[in-house]
Amino acid sequence: MLLRVEKGSFYYTSDTPILQDITLSLEKGEVIAVMGPNGIGKTTFLKCLMGIYKWKSGHSLIDGKDTGNARKQIGYVPQAHRFSFPYSVRDMVVFGRAKYLPAFASPGEKDYAFADRALEEVGISAIRDKSCNQLSGGQLQMVLLARALVGEPQLLILDEPESHLDFGNQITILKIIKRLAKEKGIACVMNTHYPNHALNIADKTLLLKGNKFLVGKTDQILTKENIREYFGVDSIIVTAQKDDREINAFVLTDLI
Numbered sequence: 083m084l085l086r087v088e089k090g091s092f093y094y095t096s097d098t099p100i101l102q103d104i105t106l107s108l109e110k111g112e113v114i115a116v117m118g119p120n121g122i123g124k125t126t127f128l129k130c131l132m133g134i135y136k137w138k139s140g141h142s143l144i145d146g147k148d149t150g151n152a153r154k155q156i157g158y159v160p161q162a163h164r165f166s167f168p169y170s171v172r173d174m175v176v177f178g179r180a181k182y183l184p185a186f187a188s189p190g191e192k193d194y195a196f197a198d199r200a201l202e203e204v205g206i207s208a209i210r211d212k213s214c215n216q217l218s219g220g221q222l223q224m225v226l227l228a229r230a231l232v233g234e235p236q237l238l239i240l241d242e243p244e245s246h247l248d249f250g251n252q253i254t255i256l257k258i259i260k261r262l263a264k265e266k267g268i269a270c271v272m273n274t275h276y277p278n279h280a281l282n283i284a285d286k287t288l289l290l291k292g293n294k295f296l297v298g299k300t301d302q303i304l305t306k307e308n309i310r311e312y313f314g315v316d317s318i319i320v321t322a323q324k325d326d327r328e329i330n331a332f333v334l335t336d337l338i
């Protein structure tokens with residue numbers, strides 16, 4: 083087991099609990115989707131995992147070590163908000179090596195080689211000399227993913243990686259996440275608002291609502307009954323055949 087969260091609880095003010103007794107585990111190469119209504123605590127959960135916020139009780143461990151002290155093992159991909167950064171894409175990505183460098187040292191050839199490999203891995207080598215100020219939201223999201231990858235993480239934490247992306251780029255980033263998990267054995271924790279994305283790439287799902295949660299295999303957690311209970315919408319699950327595989331997808335029926 084790579085990641086273990088044991089009875090993790092968190093609140094900003096003690097009269098309003100946000101996360102209560104969250105317990106889950108994740109193996110190498112597994113993807114877990116974190117889902118739930120707006121403002122329920124998904125980003126807070128990621129921040130507790132990264133040690134930005136300290137669990138009020140309980141703990142989270144990566145390979146037996148507190149996740150808050152595991153900077154080298156964890157890569158973080160924030161949401162791609164526009165920012166003003168006069169760096170080239172390549173320089174932005176090489177920043178992901180900073181945790182391996184002595185204080186104030188500049189990245190060397192080896193670090194740039196890592197950066198070039200990560201750019202290739204996410205398919206953006208062609209824009210490596212562009213300024214980050216000139217990127218689209220989708221390109222910026224890929225740059226942030228490449229920056230996390232150069233740190234050679236065992237655990238990748240992604241905050242709504244497909245938000246702000248067009249339909250095609252959403253699929254591109256989901257395919258990359260799936261490949262990184264299955265081919266490189268990186269465990270991924272990913273917040274998402276899209277149940278179909280979770281059905282497609284997540285082995286497990288954590289569903290949050292109020293002070294309760296469900297966690298388990300995605301197809302057992304994302305049922306139409308739970309979608310009704312946790313999001314208040316009606317849906318049906320349809321199954322399609324692609325080659326020799328069955329693919330399930332939610333169709334929301336409230337609009338029909």
Ligand SMILES: Nc1ncnc2c1ncn2[C@@H]1O[C@H](COP(=O)(O)OP(=O)(O)OP(=O)(O)O)[C@@H](O)[C@H]1O
Pocket residue numbers: 094100118119120121122123124125126127
């Ligand atoms: N720094 C903070 N101080 C106090 N309350 C906060 C802070 N950050 C978030 N909250 C509150 O904690 C709750 C959970 O917020 P969080 O951002 O984790 O939700 P979320 O599930 O990620 O939401 P969304 O789906 O809208 O992104 C919300 O009610 C939010 O207002």
